[in-house]
Amino acid sequence: MPRSRPLVAGLAVAVVATIATAAPASAHDKLISSDPASGQTLAEAPSAVSLTFSADVLDMGAAVVVSDDGGTDWVSAAPMVDGPTVTAALDPGMADTGYEIRWRVVSSDGHPISGVVPFAVGDGKPADAAEGTGSGGDGGGVSVPDTAGAPDAGADARSSTQSSTQTQIAQEGEVPWRVVLVGAGGAAVAVALLALVQFLRRRSDAGGADGPGDDPGSSETV
Amino acid sequence: MPAPGTGAGSGRGGMTGSTRRQFLLGGAVAGVGAATAIGADHALNTTPSTEEASVPLNGQETVPFHGTHQAGIDTDAQAHGLFVALDLLDTTDRDDLARMMRILTDDAARLTQGSPALADSEPELALSPARLTVTFGFGPRFVARAQGEAPGWLKALPSFTVDRLLPEFSDGDVLLQIAADDPLTVAHAARMLLKDARSFASVRWSQQGFRRAHGSVRPGTTMRNLFGQVDGTSNPAPGTADFDQVVWNGEGWLAGGTSAVVRRIGMDLDKWDRLDRGGREQAVGRFLSNGAPLTGTNEFDEPDFEATTPIGFPVIPEFSHVRRARSENPAERIFRRGYNYDDRPAGGAVSRSGLIFVSFQADVARQFVPVQTRLDQLDLLNEWTVPIGSAVFVIPPGCSEDGFVGDTLLTGKQAPQ
Amino acid sequence: MNNQLTIRQSKTQSKTMTASTSTRLGALLAAAALALAGCGTTVGATDGGADGSASSAGQSVAIADGWVKAAGSGMSAAFGGLTNSGSGDVTVVSATTEASSMLELHETVENEAGEMIMREIEGGFVIPAGDTLSLEPGGNHIMLMDLTDPLEAGEEVAFTLTFSDESTYEFTVPVKDYSGANENYVGGDPEPEMGDADAGADGTGTEG
Numbered sequence: 001m002p003r004s005r006p007l008v009a010g011l012a013v014a015v016v017a018t019i020a021t022a023a024p025a026s027a028h029d030k031l032i033s034s035d036p037a038s039g040q041t042l043a044e045a046p047s048a049v050s051l052t053f054s055a056d057v058l059d060m061g062a063a064v065v066v067s068d069d070g071g072t073d074w075v076s077a078a079p080m081v082d083g084p085t086v087t088a089a090l091d092p093g094m095a096d097t098g099y100e101i102r103w104r105v106v107s108s109d110g111h112p113i114s115g116v117v118p119f120a121v122g123d124g125k126p127a128d129a130a131e132g133t134g135s136g137g138d139g140g141g142v143s144v145p146d147t148a149g150a151p152d153a154g155a156d157a158r159s160s161t162q163s164s165t166q167t168q169i170a171q172e173g174e175v176p177w178r179v180v181l182v183g184a185g186g187a188a189v190a191v192a193l194l195a196l197v198q199f200l201r202r203r204s205d206a207g208g209a210d211g212p213g214d215d216p217g218s219s220e221t222v
Numbered sequence: 223m224p225a226p227g228t229g230a231g232s233g234r235g236g237m238t239g240s241t242r243r244q245f246l247l248g249g250a251v252a253g254v255g256a257a258t259a260i261g262a263d264h265a266l267n268t269t270p271s272t273e274e275a276s277v278p279l280n281g282q283e284t285v286p287f288h289g290t291h292q293a294g295i296d297t298d299a300q301a302h303g304l305f306v307a308l309d310l311l312d313t314t315d316r317d318d319l320a321r322m323m324r325i326l327t328d329d330a331a332r333l334t335q336g337s338p339a340l341a342d343s344e345p346e347l348a349l350s351p352a353r354l355t356v357t358f359g360f361g362p363r364f365v366a367r368a369q370g371e372a373p374g375w376l377k378a379l380p381s382f383t384v385d386r387l388l389p390e391f392s393d394g395d396v397l398l399q400i401a402a403d404d405p406l407t408v409a410h411a412a413r414m415l416l417k418d419a420r421s422f423a424s425v426r427w428s429q430q431g432f433r434r435a436h437g438s439v440r441p442g443t444t445m446r447n448l449f450g451q452v453d454g455t456s457n458p459a460p461g462t463a464d465f466d467q468v469v470w471n472g473e474g475w476l477a478g479g480t481s482a483v484v485r486r487i488g489m490d491l492d493k494w495d496r497l498d499r500g501g502r503e504q505a506v507g508r509f510l511s512n513g514a515p516l517t518g519t520n521e522f523d524e525p526d527f528e529a530t531t532p533i534g535f536p537v538i539p540e541f542s543h544v545r546r547a548r549s550e551n552p553a554e555r556i557f558r559r560g561y562n563y564d565d566r567p568a569g570g571a572v573s574r575s576g577l578i579f580v581s582f583q584a585d586v587a588r589q590f591v592p593v594q595t596r597l598d599q600l601d602l603l604n605e606w607t608v609p610i611g612s613a614v615f616v617i618p619p620g621c622s623e624d625g626f627v628g629d630t631l632l633t634g635k636q637a638p639q
Numbered sequence: 640m641n642n643q644l645t646i647r648q649s650k651t652q653s654k655t656m657t658a659s660t661s662t663r664l665g666a667l668l669a670a671a672a673l674a675l676a677g678c679g680t681t682v683g684a685t686d687g688g689a690d691g692s693a694s695s696a697g698q699s700v701a702i703a704d705g706w707v708k709a710a711g712s713g714m715s716a717a718f719g720g721l722t723n724s725g726s727g728d729v730t731v732v733s734a735t736t737e738a739s740s741m742l743e744l745h746e747t748v749e750n751e752a753g754e755m756i757m758r759e760i761e762g763g764f765v766i767p768a769g770d771t772l773s774l775e776p777g778g779n780h781i782m783l784m785d786l787t788d789p790l791e792a793g794e795e796v797a798f799t800l801t802f803s804d805e806s807t808y809e810f811t812v813p814v815k816d817y818s819g820a821n822e823n824y825v826g827g828d829p830e831p832e833m834g835d836a837d838a839g840a841d842g843t844g845t846e847g
Contacts, residue, residue, distance in 0.1 A: 318791075318793075320793070321791065321792060321793025321794060322792070322793055324793050324813070325792055325793045325813065325815065328813065340704055340705075340706045340813065340815055341706050341708075341718070341776075341815040341817045343776075343817075343818075343819060417816060417817075417818075418792065418815065418816055420816060421709065421791065421792040421793075421816050422792070
């Protein structure tokens, strides 16, 4: 009993730590504002969208998509990076409906980050922010470091810490079976090899010095 | 692969060593069960017999010197690599070059096989070759002095915008790539060769590099650089037709040779420290854990550049190193065989480290330059790396026992077939 | 993968196979008979014996790992392992080469002060049957007293040894750059300097 309490406490700490580190690392730049803002409904179609980050982002890898419900991208030209601000011009003729600004930039520390900012035009309704993760408190939308996960490896936004944790869990879950299978297979092969080795040894002991070990091309040749 | 166990009792350390190593490797791959069986094998054979009384020493392992190609290119990379560039003396003419290469070839032929060089003043240091290889390369001026026909690509690389090249790590007339699994072996071989070269040339630069020590990881394991990245996954495998096509040149006196690009790449580890794991993986496009592409699970999985994140951006960013280094053109491939370096820190920093990037390819202009041009234009990894040295050499073919490295250039001798 | 040439002489092969744990330097030198591989060096024997015996000294002796020290002018020295594979002792009484107008056979001995000095050997080098005489810096060597031309690294120099039975043995060795082997020879004047010790300090002016 006296032992289990520290253990439980330790687990609790570990869980808390995991949750804590699962939040977006503060080293990356954050989206601090956007135009339109997250959830905003505009009376008229905008001619451009702009995103402002907490620091100058790299003039590399910035990508912005403004997508309507049907998946049409209304961005008309490659986004412009100016210090902390990324601007993307839009095609005219956007209908009254909900849109998403999907963005990705490389933050000043070299870390790619991405996110979604919903907005609407006219009597359209903004699309829901991505569900269940993150907070909209970064000035709107969801802003997370891009994950290094497989594309189908989970829902929307995860931190890389979560991602790698999940990966590890998945691998550990596999290991016992693989060990058993590989071990069994290996044992079978090895036993066969062992028999062969014994057989060859006996034969070469009997047969004298004609072993195949003199093959000059056996290894490490030019 | 010879049958396991046939090396037992052969009495020659080198062969016994390789055979046994391959057997052990096979066992490791087979897994836990195999390890048990190896134990059984060991128990069965140690009790009555006198075989395998001693553990083979990796210091006794040798790599053949003579042959169609020079060693040290398709040789599984040794733990320690030293790269030395020489400047020819103004007085060194074509005949001198032949004399120099005769002498250096003889030194290398002996030392790589575990024999002292002629006039070796520390002959005991030669007795543990530890897979020593010596690979010779020639710079543009060497070929000009030899009055030979230089391949069009034998010249300094085009200047790239990322370059901050220092003369003390660039160019040179002769390249010596000296590599072994023992640093003392490398040092002795280098000294012997440089003593014999001093009548003809002077040292221009020298770069010392390392990988994992011998025996630390399985042979053939892709190296890691000091960023922690698995570095060299997409290399063609030595011994395959693919490798032969990427690496060996077939033209004229160069038939059986290749080219070497040696670039010193400073890596800003302090800046890299500020980037978290996910960001590091995106910069490269591979997982740090095992080098698998971000769209895969195993190191050698093919990257899927079409895969996108839930909001539509590429899982492997288009600016990641692996994406940018990959060409649609299958001809634009190279074989990398680099080494890490870790210099004494200066100026208050805690590291001054990087990579001695070494690549072999049949044609620098056709294979290397397009790749580097793409990386120069866009590669997120450029945020943490800066090329500070660069040199291009032609690597002549190997030689036969009655010839010397460079004889096809210097005497018109036919390349060994 | 393995396109390695197989122009291996049996003697050379014995060299490449000696990478065993138990290898000792001496064994290496002895086993490396004719191992001047890689430089196109040729080794030839001339039978100068008159008696028609199958084993004149010139036929019994072979050099391994021979070399001669590079020098611009003046003196130099030649080294290597001379192995007598015959059944009787042989004696080298003289050596000649076009590279020097005068050669001497030198030995190293201890003088009364306990210093090692070199001097011309009386009666020549005796190589017992089955034995190897090592000519090496600081030890026995063939002294080139007066070079006719500079000896440049990588050149090859032919020597002819003459034995007490008047048979001869010719061999060719490469020239090597070498800082030691500053053997000086000061005729009968008892101020000889030996070999490699302290060579850097004062030996350069008369570098062999």
